[in-house]
Amino acid sequence: MNYYNPTKIECKWQKIWSEKQSHKSEINSKKKKFYVLEMFPYPSGNIHMGHLRNYTIGDVVSRFYKLLDFNVLHPMGWDSFGMPAENAAIENKISPKKWTEENIKHMRSQLKKIGLSIDWNREISTCNKNYYKHQQQIFIDFYEKGLVYKKDSFVNWDPEDKTVLANEQVIDGKGWRSGATVEKKKLSQWFLNISKYSNELLKDLGELNNWPDKVKLMQSNWIGLSKGAEIKFKLLNSKSTINVFTTKPETLFGASFIALSVEHDLAKNFTKDREFQIFRDKCLKLQEKKDFVNEKLGFDTKMHVQHPLLTGKKLPVFFSNYVLINYGNGAVFGCPAHDERDFAFAKKYNLNIDCIIKNKEKELPYYNFKENDTLVNSSFLNGSNIGAAKNLIIKKITDEKLGSESSKFKLKDWGVSRQRYWGCPIPIIYREDGKILSVDKNQLPVELPEDPDFSISGNPLDSHKKWKFTKCRATGLNAIRETDTLDTFFDSSWYYLRFCSPNYEKEPFNEKEVSYWMPVDHYIGGIEHAILHLLYSRFFSRALKECGYKVPKEPFSKLITQGMVCHETFKTKDNKWIEPSKVFEKNNKFLIKSGNKTVEVIKGRSEKMSKSKKNVVDPDLIISKFGADTARLFMISDSPPERDLEWSIDGIRATHKYLEKIFSFLSNKLIFTENFKDLDKLSSEEREIYNFTNRTIDKYTLDIKNYRFNSAVAKLRELSNKLLKSKMEPTIFHFSWSIYLRLIYIIIPHYAQELASLSGFKGLLDELKWPRTNMDYVEEEIVKIVVQFNGKKKSIIETSKDIDKDELIKRIKKNLIKDDINKLIVKKVIYVPNKIINFVI
RNA sequence: GCGAGCGUGCUGAAAUUGGUAAACAGACAGGACUUAAAAUCCUGCGGGUGGUAACACCCUUGUGGGUUCAAGUCCCACCGCUCGCACCA
Numbered sequence: 025m026n027y028y029n030p031t032k033i034e035c036k037w038q039k040i041w042s043e044k045q046s047h048k049s050e051i052n053s054k055k056k057k058f059y060v061l062e063m064f065p066y067p068s069g070n071i072h073m074g075h076l077r078n079y080t081i082g083d084v085v086s087r088f089y090k091l092l093d094f095n096v097l098h099p100m101g102w103d104s105f106g107m108p109a110e111n112a113a114i115e116n117k118i119s120p121k122k123w124t125e126e127n128i129k130h131m132r133s134q135l136k137k138i139g140l141s142i143d144w145n146r147e148i149s150t151c152n153k154n155y156y157k158h159q160q161q162i163f164i165d166f167y168e169k170g171l172v173y174k175k176d177s178f179v180n181w182d183p184e185d186k187t188v189l190a191n192e193q194v195i196d197g198k199g200w201r202s203g204a205t206v207e208k209k210k211l212s213q214w215f216l217n218i219s220k221y222s223n224e225l226l227k228d229l230g231e232l233n234n235w236p237d238k239v240k241l242m243q244s245n246w247i248g249l250s251k252g253a254e255i256k257f258k259l260l261n262s263k264s265t266i267n268v269f270t271t272k273p274e275t276l277f278g279a280s281f282i283a284l285s286v287e288h289d290l291a292k293n294f295t296k297d298r299e300f301q302i303f304r305d306k307c308l309k310l311q312e313k314k315d316f317v318n319e320k321l322g323f324d325t326k327m328h329v330q331h332p333l334l335t336g337k338k339l340p341v342f343f344s345n346y347v348l349i350n351y352g353n354g355a356v357f358g359c360p361a362h363d364e365r366d367f368a369f370a371k372k373y374n375l376n377i378d379c380i381i382k383n384k385e386k387e388l389p390y391y392n393f394k395e396n397d398t399l400v401n402s403s404f405l406n407g408s409n410i411g412a413a414k415n416l417i418i419k420k421i422t423d424e425k426l427g428s429e430s431s432k433f434k435l436k437d438w439g440v441s442r443q444r445y446w447g448c449p450i451p452i453i454y455r456e457d458g459k460i461l462s463v464d465k466n467q468l469p470v471e472l473p474e475d476p477d478f479s480i481s482g483n484p485l486d487s488h489k490k491w492k493f494t495k496c497r498a499t500g501l502n503a504i505r506e507t508d509t510l511d512t513f514f515d516s517s518w519y520y521l522r523f524c525s526p527n528y529e530k531e532p533f534n535e536k537e538v539s540y541w542m543p544v545d546h547y548i549g550g551i552e553h554a555i556l557h558l559l560y561s562r563f564f565s566r567a568l569k570e571c572g573y574k575v576p577k578e579p580f581s582k583l584i585t586q587g588m589v590c591h592e593t594f595k596t597k598d599n600k601w602i603e604p605s606k607v608f609e610k611n612n613k614f615l616i617k618s619g620n621k622t623v624e625v626i627k628g629r630s631e632k633m634s635k636s637k638k639n640v641v642d643p644d645l646i647i648s649k650f651g652a653d654t655a656r657l658f659m660i661s662d663s664p665p666e667r668d669l670e671w672s673i674d675g676i677r678a679t680h681k682y683l684e685k686i687f688s689f690l691s692n693k694l695i696f697t698e699n700f701k702d703l704d705k706l707s708s709e710e711r712e713i714y715n716f717t718n719r720t721i722d723k724y725t726l727d728i729k730n731y732r733f734n735s736a737v738a739k740l741r742e743l744s745n746k747l748l749k750s751k752m753e754p755t756i757f758h759f760s761w762s763i764y765l766r767l768i769y770i771i772i773p774h775y776a777q778e779l780a781s782l783s784g785f786k787g788l789l790d791e792l793k794w795p796r797t798n799m800d801y802v803e804e805e806i807v808k809i810v811v812q813f814n815g816k817k818k819s820i821i822e823t824s825k826d827i828d829k830d831e832l833i834k835r836i837k838k839n840l841i842k843d844d845i846n847k848l849i850v851k852k853v854i855y856v857p858n859k860i861i862n863f864v865i
Numbered sequence: 866g867c868g869a870g871c872g873u874g875c876u877g878a879a880a881u882u883g884g885u886a887a888a889c890a891g892a893c894a895g896g897a898c899u900u901a902a903a904a905u906c907c908u909g910c911g912g913g914u915g916g917u918a919a920c921a922c923c924c925u926u927g928u929g930g931g932u933u934c935a936a937g938u939c940c941c942a943c944c945g946c947u948c949g950c951a952c953c954a
Binding site (some may be wrong): 237242245246248252283320344345346355366432554661662664669672675677735737738739741742810814816820860862864 | 884904
């Protein structure tokens with residue numbers, strides 16, 4: 025008898041796969057390629073359950089498509105620049121490089137223990153100069169194409185991480201990583217011109233048929249197209265005009281004022297005005313706040329504009345906090361009767377409120393008006409409905425050159441400068457004569473200095489004189505380096521391309537390899553990247569294309585967004601989180617031991633595993649106790665991938681027991697068999713098992729293809745339950761169990777391989793083709809048909825397959841004595857072959 | 866406020882195109898084995914009514930309505946939860 029010893033067998037097979045280079049991938053023009061990629065990890069030091077889940081899902085897919093005879097690429101790397109390394113450096117006096125490298129080493133060994141089918145020859149790390157050298161080249165390419173530029177602007181400043189953040193990286197007014205409230209700060213920054221592609225990025229979402237609708241919708245909302253018009257308002261006693269963007273040009277005749285953002289160009293005329301300065305600062309402060317502030321502030325400029333269509337009508341011009349610079353033109357015309365915010369403002373400052381849309385309630389503001397509402401008090405628009413009026417007014421202002429139809433996007437350019445040390449240096453120098461120059465490509469990489477001084481506050485690159493001061497090679501003039509580094513989302517925007525040719529020296533990637541492997545066929549990761557990383561990557565592939573690289577427009581054909589790993593939470597009565605492992609249950613109460621007392625704790629809801637809530641479970645411990653295969657099988661069988669997974673130690677134990685049971689049952693009984701020949705010799709019961717096995721192959725395959733892993737596992741368990749119970753001839757026994765092992769192999773590869781080997785199979789399961797369904801032996805020969813009266817189940821009748829309707833009715837009439845069908849008047853009979861027969865009475 | 870998704874046993878969940886609701890698991894309970902426990906095996910496990918019983922009948926997919934021979938699935942309204950966006954002109 026062999027006992028199941030996961031540690032031993034997992035170690036053994038991992039070594040063999042590694043020695044045989046089982047997961048190595050190379051171009052093979054004779055085979056169809058399949059690129060499966062999971063979002064690469066940040067090397068924080070330890071893998072967590074989310075990683076285990078993500079990479080197990082990817083591994084099942086990777087192994088499956090390999091057996092389907094695809095040429096599979098399944099690489100792994102490290103998103104290794106970023107803040108935590110720098111914080112660790114400050115706290116523990118260890119260099120970010122060393123800290124990162126040690127973490128990678130540790131996490132690599134943790135990942136290897138999971139038994140992933142990764143081609144480790146392709147491993148990349150973004151903090152490696154062999155990677156960021158090419159990234160700097162890409163930056164320069166972008167720079168030369170005008171896709172990256174520098175400008176002064178108010179930016180999101182994270183006071184804790186002491187760096188700026190892109191708009192996408194501010195969540196509810198807080199930094200995405202630090203959680204600190206973000207402030208506005210004026211800085212000179214590098215920007216990527218992502219907004220140039222707004223239209224394309226939006227439109228092309230329609231081509232992403234294998235992306236979740238939810239993600240597409242989120243991107244679409246983020247890009248945020250609004251259609252409307254731009255209208256020019258002439259400033260009185262001035263040559264200037266104010267350009268206003270509106271989505272409701274038809275309400276123009278209801279305009280009673282103009283409101284401008286405090287960052288609008290006209291604000292420059294007031295910079296010396298003390299009162300305005302105070303007002304501006306107050307507005308900026310309010311706009312930083314997370315919570316919505318309904319307070320509307322106004323600063324009267326004492327200036328007026330001419331209403332474009334009503335001679336003699338003058339509108340006052342205000343600055344206000346409710347107009348934002350980063351949308352439209354930072355200027356609106358106020359139509360108080362039909363806009364909530366304009367109404368509040370007009371009320372406060374006693375401005376005209378002119379109703380121009382007929383409405384039943386007669387109450388103002390009337391702002392959620394409909395397409396067929398009618399306009400009044402609006403000159404030539406009177407009597408028109410909203411839809412028609414929109415067209416009429418746009419035509420009018422266009423004809424009279426007062427404005428034009430226009431669209432705006434919410435998406436803003438992506439600020440990529442970070443005032444941090446541990447990132448990719450921006451390859452730019454500022455020469456003493458004022459010229460800004462990119463570094464020569466043959467001078468790349470601009471390497472990070474290895475001796476940063478973290479004792480001085482601020483960016484260590486800025487205080488590193490030796491590194492910062494340089495000379496222009498062409499002219500010999502003095503120059504200083506750009507001391508900002510790139511946002512790490514820049515690093516992850518093209519790593520999937522680098523995986524195609526990870527050691528290619530000359531260029532960021534080899535065109536031939538990229539054209540073979542790209543796009544990524546299945547990309548698997550968390551939904552939290554729906555906007556940031558996925559939008560940036562889509563932009564990058566387009567921008568690279570514009571720079572002449574031959575890359576596909578869309579980098580990821582199919583996207584799978586996996587749910588979080590959750591676990592129960594507990595709190596004490598004074599709101600302190602308690603580890604679930606310390607809690608025990610007694611008389612429906614949850615208790616913990618505290619000293620020699622027991623204290624009651626409160627069970628909260630299940631939440632995403634996080635250190636702060638003390639509900640994390642270390643996958644490493646689970647793997648060393650139960651084995652990777654148990655962990656893998658549990659991760660796969662509990663919930664469908666896109667849904668949250670509820671961690672359960674009982675689930676792990678039960679999964680482990682199941683594997684032990686099958687292992688000891690099979691280990692000295694099974695003879696591994698690839699094919700089954702003696703079909704004719706089967707008894708009807710064995711024939712049933714043969715067909716059942718075939719059906720399992722069929723359904724399991726379909727479930728795996730559709731990412732219904734939990735239901736796939738259920739089908740395997742049905743098969744094993746049946747095989748454990750049935751008595752049968754050895755031939756069919758060996759065949760069915762061998763199929764079972766081959767199917768489950770993609771989920772628990774060490775286990776299946778070990779059992780196959782113990783059963784006399786000499787090769788690697790990896791080298792077999794995926795089992796094929798014998799379609800001639802799939803169907804059940806006896807079917808159960810539900811008999812209904814008026815759609816209500818009355819009984820179930822067993823018949824041979826494809827029974828004739830009249831024959832069936834005859835049998836029902838004979839057998840169903842109780843509901844004497846012969847006495848009832850049957851109006852209609854509905855028969856769905858092999859499923860249901862319904863008598864309408 | 867706007868947009869989207871989801872509500873099925875004690876729990877995780879399953880249910881091609883509308884066609885036996887609860888597959889497969891977990892927890893729990895009872896039994897067998899054992900001096901005992903663990904492990905293992907067997908059985909039960911949505912609710913109700915009637916019956917000593919095998920069994921029979923009725924109800925049940927958040928709530929109320931509708932379409933249909935037939936609804937977890939389609940339509941309408943409401944309630945609840947989750948997520949995304951949010952002074953977006």
